[in-house]
Structures are given as C-alpha cells and as structure tokens.
Amino acid sequence: MEKTADREPQVARAPADSYETILARDLVPAPDFYKEGPTPDVGTQPVAASRYFDPAFLQKENDYIFPHVWQWACREEDIPNVGDHMVFDLGGHSWIVVRSAESEFKALSNACPHRGRQIAECDGSNQRFRCAYHGLQWNLDGSLKHNPFGWDMPQWNEAGANLPEAKVELWGGFVFINMDHDAPPLQEVLAPIPEHFERYDLAGRYKAAHVIKKIRANWKATCEAFMESHHVVGTHPQALNMTGDINSQYDNYSDYVGRQFTAQAVQSPNLETRLTEQEIFNVASGISARPDDETDPNNLIPEGMTARSFSAAQARQSLKELYDIDYSHAGDAEMIDSLLYHAFPNIAFWAGMPLNIVYRFRPNGLDPDTSLMDILVLRPYPKDGPRPAPAEIRYLDFDEPVALASEELGEGLAEVFDQDVDNLPWVQKGLRALPHGNVAFTSYMEARLRLHHQVADKFIAEGEMRTHNRSGK
Numbered sequence: 001m002e003k004t005a006d007r008e009p010q011v012a013r014a015p016a017d018s019y020e021t022i023l024a025r026d027l028v029p030a031p032d033f034y035k036e037g038p039t040p041d042v043g044t045q046p047v048a049a050s051r052y053f054d055p056a057f058l059q060k061e062n063d064y065i066f067p068h069v070w071q072w073a074c075r076e077e078d079i080p081n082v083g084d085h086m087v088f089d090l091g092g093h094s095w096i097v098v099r100s101a102e103s104e105f106k107a108l109s110n111a112c113p114h115r116g117r118q119i120a121e122c123d124g125s126n127q128r129f130r131c132a133y134h135g136l137q138w139n140l141d142g143s144l145k146h147n148p149f150g151w152d153m154p155q156w157n158e159a160g161a162n163l164p165e166a167k168v169e170l171w172g173g174f175v176f177i178n179m180d181h182d183a184p185p186l187q188e189v190l191a192p193i194p195e196h197f198e199r200y201d202l203a204g205r206y207k208a209a210h211v212i213k214k215i216r217a218n219w220k221a222t223c224e225a226f227m228e229s230h231h232v233v234g235t236h237p238q239a240l241n242m243t244g245d246i247n248s249q250y251d252n253y254s255d256y257v258g259r260q261f262t263a264q265a266v267q268s269p270n271l272e273t274r275l276t277e278q279e280i281f282n283v284a285s286g287i288s289a290r291p292d293d294e295t296d297p298n299n300l301i302p303e304g305m306t307a308r309s310f311s312a313a314q315a316r317q318s319l320k321e322l323y324d325i326d327y328s329h330a331g332d333a334e335m336i337d338s339l340l341y342h343a344f345p346n347i348a349f350w351a352g353m354p355l356n357i358v359y360r361f362r363p364n365g366l367d368p369d370t371s372l373m374d375i376l377v378l379r380p381y382p383k384d385g386p387r388p389a390p391a392e393i394r395y396l397d398f399d400e401p402v403a404l405a406s407e408e409l410g411e412g413l414a415e416v417f418d419q420d421v422d423n424l425p426w427v428q429k430g431l432r433a434l435p436h437g438n439v440a441f442t443s444y445m446e447a448r449l450r451l452h453h454q455v456a457d458k459f460i461a462e463g464e465m466r467t468h469n470r471s472g473k
Contacts, residue, residue, distance in 0.1 A: 013444060014247035016269035019261050022244060023333055027309035030331035033196050034261065037251030039447070046438035047453045049431045052218040058368040062091035064463025065456055069345055070186050072174040072360065073097045073107065075207050075376075077390045078123075079175075083140060086123045088177065091363045095166055096120045096129065097175055100140040107166035107177040108142045119163075129163075138163050172202035172349075173378075189256050193341050193349065199334070200351055202378060207390035208355075209377035209408035213417075214364060214398045217424035219371035221431065223346050223361035224449050225420050229262040229338070230442075233270045235419050240268040241275060242284040242307075243338075250445060255344060255455045258448040262338040265308040281307035284336075285314070286412075311336050315354055323380050327353055342448060344455055355379050357413075369428055370398070375417065377409060 023030050051057050073088035074097050085098035087110060094110035096119065110119050112131040119129050119138075128145055129138045137146040142163035147153070166177040169186040171194060176186050187194055215222050225231070232245035239245070244263035252258040265284045267275045278301050281287070287299055301310045312332035319327055327335065330353045339351035350357040360374035381388055394405045402409070402417040409417070431439070441450045 013249075014269070016244075016247040018247060019244070019249035019263055022247075022263045022266060022308070023331075025306060025308075026312075026332040027305070028312065028328075028330065028332050030333040031196075031199065033192070034331070034333060036249060037253055037259070039250070039444070040252055040451075042252075042447050042451045042454060044441075044443055045450070046440045047450070049434045049437050049439050051453065052221050052428065052431045052439075053368050055366070055368050058091070058218075058363060058366065060460050060463075061456070062093070062363070062366070065345060065459045066090050066093060067179040068183060068459060068463070070169070070176045070178045070183065070189055070343075072347060072358075073177050074175050075390060076105075076170065076173050076175060076203075077207060077387070079105075081125065083127050084125045085120060087120050089362070089365075092366055093179065094118060095177060095179075096163075097168075097177065098140055104141075105168050105170070105175050106141055107168050107175075108138070108163040109165070112136060113161055113163070136161070172197060173205065174202070190343055191257065192253055193257060193343065196341070197349070197351060199330075200353065200356060202349070202356055204380070205356060205378040206381055206388045207376060208379040208388070209375070209391050209394075209405070211375040211394045211396060211402065211405045211409065213373045213375070213396045213400075213402060213421065215371050215373055215421055215424050216369065216398055217371055217428040218368055218431075219346065219361045219363045220452070221427050222371045222373055222424055223359075224452070225424060225427075226340070226348060226359060227258075227260070227342055227448050227452070228445050229260055230445050231423075232268065235423060236416055239416075240271050242266070242280055243268055246270060246445075248445070250448060252448055252451060255451070255458070257341065257343055258451070259339075259341045260448070261333070261340075263308070263333070264336045264338060265306070265311040277301050277305070277307040277310075281310055284311055308332050308336065319354060319380070323382050324384070325380060325382075344452065353380075373421075375402075375409065377413075 020036055023034060071090060073095065074086045078086055079099045082099055082102060085096050088095045088097050096108045096110045098106050098108065100106040112119055112133065114136060115133060117131055117133040119131050128140065135148045139145045142165055144161040147161055166179045167181050167183060169176050171186055171190065229248040230246045232239050232243055242265055244266045245268050247269055248260050248262040250260050265280055267280055281301055284307060301307060309332050312335035315335040316327040316330065319325060334353050337352065340348055341351060342348045346361040348359040356378040358376040358378065362372045364370040364372050391408060394408060396402065396404060402414045402421060406414040
C-alpha cells in the first residue's frame, strides 16, 4: 500500500470555529502535531451497502485483508509469565499468542496440522500445547514435542508438524501479529502514531478495563460508528452543551492511519442558544446534576478564563493527586479532548493524558451481520508503586447493555457506548433495506470512512491477483 498523496482540500471544514481556532485560545497550547494534517481528496462516490451483509464479501475480507494487516492481539501484561497465552480469533482465523520466553512472544496457529482440531480452547498458562483429539504436543515456540503416531506418517517429517507462526512485533505495550511475513514493519504502518504517542507512554500504563461486546451489526458498520463525531447531535444529545461535534478536525495521514480531534468543554455549533463559559463547565464537569455545588468557589471559572482551560487545570490537579505525576506540560486539549487515531482496518487509539481508550472491531466468526467490539481503558499509575494487575475481560452478549460494565468503564462512558450500540442493529437492518443499494458519505467528516473502503478494495484486488497468478489462469 502506498501513502495517500497530500492534496489541497476541496471541501469546507465546518460551519463554525475550526478545531485549530479553538486550540489557539487554550491557556496551555497543544503540541504542534495537533495542527491540521493532510486531507487528501478521496472523491464523493458511494459504496455498495451489500459490503456490510454479503457473506461472499466477508469471505474476501477474511481471505485478502485480515491475513495481511497488523492486529493487536493482547497486551504484554496479559501474558506476564512464560507459558501464559491468549487465544486471538479474527474471522475464520485463530492464533495462540504466547510468551514463549521471558522476552519473547510467539503467535502460533491454533489448529492441529493433523486433523484441524483447535488446540487452545481458551486463554491460560501451559508449558506445552497438546491437541486433545489425538495427543500431539508442541513446545511453546511451536516446535513439535511429541507425535504419538509418527511411525505411521512417513510423509510428515518433524518440521512439517511444527505449528505455523505469524509475524510478531511490539508497540505501546501491545503484542501485534500479522499472518503475512512479507508485510511492512509495524512502525511503518502505524506512522505517525508511534511518534505522536511518545508523550502518552501506552507501554507504561496498565489495563484498567477490557470489555468485549457482541453487536448485531457488521464489523465495518460498528467500526465506522466511531470514525466520526457529527453523530453526537442525533445519538448523544446530552453532550451538545460541551462538545464541538460538527467542527471536529479530520486528518488522513496514509492509507493506514487517520484521526479525528473533537474539542470538549465548548458548545456544539448545533446549539442555537449561546451558553456562558460557566454553564459549559457545569455541564462538562457534571455540576449541573448537583446544583448545590454551583456555589462552591472551587467550581467558579476565573474571569477571562475559558471552560476548556479551567477544566484542563482541574484535570491536571486531580491527576497529580491521584498519581503524583506533573502534567503542567500537557496542553489543555491533551487533558480533556477526544483524540482518536484510527489504524486500518479495525483498530483505534485515543491520545491524551488522563486515560487512553483503545478499540478493536472484528467479525463475529463468519457472520456478516454481527461483530465483536473490544473496549480497553489504559490508565497511568504511581511510578513509585507496583503496576496494577490487568483487568479481566468482561464479556457482554448481544442483549446485555454496556451499563453492566459501568464499574469498570465509568457511568458516563458506559452511557455513551450504549447509545452508540443501540443504533447499530437498526443501521444493519436499514443497510439491507436501502432502495438504491448504496451508502453515501460526506466529503470531509466521513472521508476516512470512504477511504476505508477504497483501501479494502486495494487489498482485495491484490489478493485476487495473487490467487489468479498462483492458479495460472
């Protein structure tokens, strides 16, 4: 895949102050890389709605996209000891991600090369892997340990019985895998995320929450619900008093990486009523639900200060008290804004200081109408104390609300996620019912969504060409 060429934007940014204009008023400035990035022209063509529900198209994704892209499979802290492993499923693919030595990770095929039985049924810890069907065993590095019927398989030498491996690389405390050993390096694919995230030290944070939610919608429809912010007016109306939704900033650095920056502690341009900075702060901080607190001098914005800068100052103070970490260098935006980087095709990382949310969106097996959404919350911790143990995974079925994980995620985040998730089954149903059979995207705010499909088409075309060349047809 080649980098997307930078071009002059062809469309308007927003019917209000741009994100850069908002940043310019901040008391503590954001890093330079928060300024507007590349916005290539990706056209205005619609995409076929059938891509979201056609089993044949999902099979193309499983054949030609997922085996050739980097995926985070787990956190290093999830498998801290030699022999600890996690099962990573993606579409029809399954891998055992194991700490095979103190500083070594492997991703091994989770299918017995004899008759195909899945080897590891769940996460766990072992000093060897054993197929429960006929008893073959493998070492932690995937090499064959024992074949009880080797005498009867002259066509199968020991090397042929080793478990196939995926490519493994590490970044930000995550273990990434790629089934394609010729894939470009992870750092190259993720650029500029590793450089931009040096300030946030994801590797030095701990996993405070991990929720996996089953959703009745295609994985792309679910992923795309988190790739733009202008749905706030329809989906999260409670946030209009404190969110710059329709004037968010969208940048597309390459085929692989895009981002969206949404200002917080400002009012939405969709609101007709002009709010005071104090009113915006009250909503953003939750004081509006506790009227008695409004007279607390600690909650009164000093004259000439914005709700954003005051909110950021309070966040710096509270985090210093919690973690004994000095955030005086952090821009106001880094303390309070929604700062989301997307990596093709299905993962996303929040930048910023207080916490980092990480998403992953996967097909639910081979079903094009359902998906799995991972929600991770990474938090800092006092550097003079022990690293907290990573949170256990909370699994939520189709009809279980995210609110069941409010204790892990926080009530506010859980409410927002439930609003997003409640939309998605209706999106999936509507996609099948579109009379013209096409999905339309906006030119600027949804350019990443359109590019998402264009890059997918490149992977599929390249994969079909490889198949054609191998077959000689």
